[in-house]
Amino acid sequence: MSQTPAAESRRRSDTPITLTYSDGTEAERPPERAPAPNLEVSVTTEPPAPYKHGDVIRFWIVVGNKGDAPIPFARVSMQLGNLTIVNVNPTFPDACHELPCDLREIPPDANVSIFVRSRIGEENSFRTVITATPRPPDAVSADNTVTVEGEVEAEPPVNAGVPASADLSVDIEADPDQSRRSGDSVTYLVKIHNAGPQDATNIQVDLRGENMSLQKVTGACSQLPCTVPRIARDGDASLQVSATLGTAGFFRSQVRAISADDPEEANNTTSYEGEITTTTALRAKADLSVMLTEAPAESDQPGDIARFVFSVRNHGPDAATDVQITASSDDAAVLGITQACEVAPCTIAAGSSVAIELDTRPDAVGTFSGRLGVSATEQDPDPGNNSAPFAGEAAPASTEIPWIWIVAAVLGLIGAGTATNAIRKARWRRMIDVRSRLDTGGEISLSPIEPVIPIEIHVRVEPGETEASSIPVRDA
Amino acid sequence: MPNLTLRRLLPDNYQHLDEAIEKYSREQPWTGQASVPGFLWQMLSDRVTAEIHSVLDGDVFGFLAAGWCKAREIRQSATKSLREPDKPLPLVLGKHELSTGIRPVAVVTLGELGKTELPFDLVVKAKFEAVMITLKNGQLISAGSGDCEVSALLKFREHTLYDGASIKTRMLEPVTFDPGLVIAVESTDKPRANP
Numbered sequence: 138m139s140q141t142p143a144a145e146s147r148r149r150s151d152t153p154i155t156l157t158y159s160d161g162t163e164a165e166r167p168p169e170r171a172p173a174p175n176l177e178v179s180v181t182t183e184p185p186a187p188y189k190h191g192d193v194i195r196f197w198i199v200v201g202n203k204g205d206a207p208i209p210f211a212r213v214s215m216q217l218g219n220l221t222i223v224n225v226n227p228t229f230p231d232a233c234h235e236l237p238c239d240l241r242e243i244p245p246d247a248n249v250s251i252f253v254r255s256r257i258g259e260e261n262s263f264r265t266v267i268t269a270t271p272r273p274p275d276a277v278s279a280d281n282t283v284t285v286e287g288e289v290e291a292e293p294p295v296n297a298g299v300p301a302s303a304d305l306s307v308d309i310e311a312d313p314d315q316s317r318r319s320g321d322s323v324t325y326l327v328k329i330h331n332a333g334p335q336d337a338t339n340i341q342v343d344l345r346g347e348n349m350s351l352q353k354v355t356g357a358c359s360q361l362p363c364t365v366p367r368i369a370r371d372g373d374a375s376l377q378v379s380a381t382l383g384t385a386g387f388f389r390s391q392v393r394a395i396s397a398d399d400p401e402e403a404n405n406t407t408s409y410e411g412e413i414t415t416t417t418a419l420r421a422k423a424d425l426s427v428m429l430t431e432a433p434a435e436s437d438q439p440g441d442i443a444r445f446v447f448s449v450r451n452h453g454p455d456a457a458t459d460v461q462i463t464a465s466s467d468d469a470a471v472l473g474i475t476q477a478c479e480v481a482p483c484t485i486a487a488g489s490s491v492a493i494e495l496d497t498r499p500d501a502v503g504t505f506s507g508r509l510g511v512s513a514t515e516q517d518p519d520p521g522n523n524s525a526p527f528a529g530e531a532a533p534a535s536t537e538i539p540w541i542w543i544v545a546a547v548l549g550l551i552g553a554g555t556a557t558n559a560i561r562k563a564r565w566r567r568m569i570d571v572r573s574r575l576d577t578g579g580e581i582s583l584s585p586i587e588p589v590i591p592i593e594i595h596v597r598v599e600p601g602e603t604e605a606s607s608i609p610v611r612d613a
Numbered sequence: 614m615p616n617l618t619l620r621r622l623l624p625d626n627y628q629h630l631d632e633a634i635e636k637y638s639r640e641q642p643w644t645g646q647a648s649v650p651g652f653l654w655q656m657l658s659d660r661v662t663a664e665i666h667s668v669l670d671g672d673v674f675g676f677l678a679a680g681w682c683k684a685r686e687i688r689q690s691a692t693k694s695l696r697e698p699d700k701p702l703p704l705v706l707g708k709h710e711l712s713t714g715i716r717p718v719a720v721v722t723l724g725e726l727g728k729t730e731l732p733f734d735l736v737v738k739a740k741f742e743a744v745m746i747t748l749k750n751g752q753l754i755s756a757g758s759g760d761c762e763v764s765a766l767l768k769f770r771e772h773t774l775y776d777g778a779s780i781k782t783r784m785l786e787p788v789t790f791d792p793g794l795v796i797a798v799e800s801t802d803k804p805r806a807n808p
Contacts, residue, residue, distance in 0.1 A: 426651070426652055428652045428656075450652070450655070452655075519651075522651060522652065591722075591724050592656075592657070592660060592721070592722070592723055592724070593721070593722040594657075594660050594661055594664045594719055594720065594721050594722075595664065595719075595720050596664045596665050596667075596668045596717050596718065596719050596720070597717075597718050597720065598668055598715055598716065598717050598718075599715075599716040599717075599718060600679065600714070600715070600716070601713070601714020601715050601716045601734060601735070601736065602712075602714040603679050603680050603682075603683045603711075603712065603713050603714055604680065604683070604711070604712040605680045605681065605683055605684035605709065605710070605711050605712070606709045606710040606711075607685075607686070607709065608681075608684050608686045608687065608706050608707070608709040609686075609706065609707030609708065609709070610686045610687065610690055610704050610705070610706055610707075611704070611705050611707075612702070612703070612704060612705075
């Protein structure tokens with residue numbers, strides 16, 4: 138016989154629930170557990186042991202949520218023993234680039250990876266404790282911390298105990314301004330000097346490259362590693378090395394020169410190292426354009442301030458930084474430029490526009506004109522639209538108005554019809570003038586015509602194709 | 614709280630719409646001999662986007678209702694409702710999918726330079742878990758109490774401007790149609806005797 142529970146008594150969500158059936162029998166149901174997050178940290182270390190002083194280790198930290206509710210927030214921190222962080226997430230522009238690092242919501246069954254590269258110091262072991270602390274805390278905190286430890290192999294001097302007869306030293310010279318973009322080629326000069334007191338013989342030269350690939354070696358060696366037979370006392374041997382830089386982040390080229398004649402190796406190794414930037418970062422592009430949006434509605438008089446408003450738009454793809462604005466006019470004084478970005482360096486985000494006001498003062502009666510231009514640090518793929526002209530007209534002062542009345546009176550004598558035709562012709566002339574400016578790709582800047590080209594848009598909606606699957610219908 | 618609007622399914626702007634309009638204008642010149650400066654297409658694109666969004670700022674379920682009017686099962690019920698004039702016929706619709714097409718056409722006049730029509734295609738797709746509608750006199754007069762997943766695809770000619778992911782929504786307030794959307798009409802034709 139089937140039974141339905143007549144009453145259900147719930148004590149707590151984590152305690153069993155007693156079901157009481159209509160016939161008085163009771164049964165226990167397993168406790169219902171509320172969804173909860175469960176943060177778990179795991180770390181993979183590359184490369185594997187053995188390690189030497191100065192080696193760079195990459196820690197791949199995975200912060201996962203093994204629970205069934207999202208983790209709203211988690212802070213990842215790293216305690217370092219005999220380790221120095223080189224970089225964090227070098228190839229992920231949107232990720233955190235330092236530790237501690239705050240992670241936002243991690244959904245159930247999702248992971249967040251953090252790549253940390255750190256260099257081993259001078260001690261003979263290293264240790265790091267990586268902890269991810271969720272907020273609010275999760276029920277199981279034992280898996281929130283991972284410790285990584287390792288031993289560092291001591292590198293005994295190759296020629297320990299051998300009396301010194303030569304003292305080799307290695308030096309690297311490189312152009313500090315040379316490009317350091319991913320995929321670029323770098324060249325540097327390795328100079329091996331023997332301070333004596335004897336000649337150094339059978340000098341073994343080797344190179345350890347990190348995030349760079351060796352391309353060419355010229356000079357005392359044609360490849361690396363190599364052996365230089367002899368360097369005379371107070372003499373030098375030079376090698377020119379060319380290499381290709383790897384991915385964005387740290388790179389290093391370590392050159393070592395050792396000889397049985399030189400047991401003291403403290404100055405026998407040197408490095409050429411630095412940061413590789415992404416290609417796109419240095420080749421940022423911002424397509425700026427300028428458009429005149431407002432001009433004085435009426436003619437100005439000499440000495441009046443004529444204000445023009447321009448819209449400067451950055452069509453991207455990157456932000457335009459350190460935007461410079463210049464304006465010039467042969468027949469009007471440029472009084473000032475008011476721009477939206479008052480904080481230097483001015484930046485216009487990709488896809489954004491800023492309004493710029495230009496105040497000018499015409500010097501004399503008649504037309505005046507000029508041009509406003511913009512530029513930014515980034516490469517502009519279309520510099521042709523980086524400037525726009527402006528123009529206006531300065532009318533005679535009020536004392537000269539009688540001349541206009543005289544002209545009007547003469548026109549009146551000629552006849553209303555003739556005057557109407559003149560006005561009509563003038564309008565056509567203006568429109569033709571506007572069209573000719575459009576034909577040349579220029580901007581529209583005739584102030585008396587408002588609006589210059591009226592744009593009217595209206596939208597009508599037509600029905601499109603409509604489909605419906607089979608619909609189960611029943612009367613309500 | 615009002616229901617989701619069709620406008621909310623769409624982004625604020627569309628990348629490359631200006632280029633698409635410029636390309637269209639090159640293929641079908643409408644601005645006479647004038648060489649239109651590049652910024653004008655961007656300005657036109659912004660204005661057209663705003664105008665189209667303004668006509669789509671209505672209840673998404675109102676737009677989807679056109680799909681119900683085409684469904685065979687609902688047409689049958691609408692015909693049934695004609696037999697009892699002025700009596701509302703509430704129906705519960707089970708799980709089903711709808712796709713409603715809308716064609717906003719932007720009519721653009723650029724001063725004396727020319728005039729053109731820019732045709733857009735908007736497809737709204739919805740997967741309903743359940744929804745209640747009411748028919749009367751062969752017309753759909755209201756819809757209410759429904760859950761669905763809805764998405765929008767907007768194209769300008771062959772250019773896909775936006776293909777949005779589905780979002781879950783609920784009919785928070787009933788949608789009424791006054792006048793109702795005609796689904797079935799009473800036939801006035803009388804049977805004729807063969808000559």
